[in-house]
Amino acid sequence: MASARGTWRITIISVLTGDEVELEVSPATRLGDVFRTVANALKIDLENPDLGYRLVFPGGAKEFGTAHFEKTLAELGIRDGDRLQLIARPVGG
DSSP states (O other): OOOTTSOEEEEEEETTTOOEEEEEEOTTOBHHHHHHHHHHHHTOOTTOTTEEEEEEOGGGSOEEOGGGTTSBHHHHTOOTTOEEEEEEEEOOO
16 A cells, blocks of 8 residues: 555546546545546547536445546545546436
């Protein structure tokens, strides 16, 4: 386990495809940076107006989206070794 100041590894799993992206991050990494890196790796368009992407802890205990982009991983309670699921939800009705 990395220290609070060291490098962390987190894994993002796409619920749609099953693809996994492992990232090296720091506690100060902003969630928006994580989303952009994952979107690039999985070739996802975060600007798609029909879908809202979220990162979710397994079991749905916590869920993060665009409203959290400026928050750091430490502020959101994301820690070294965490595995989060990337989900896409339709926007609107």
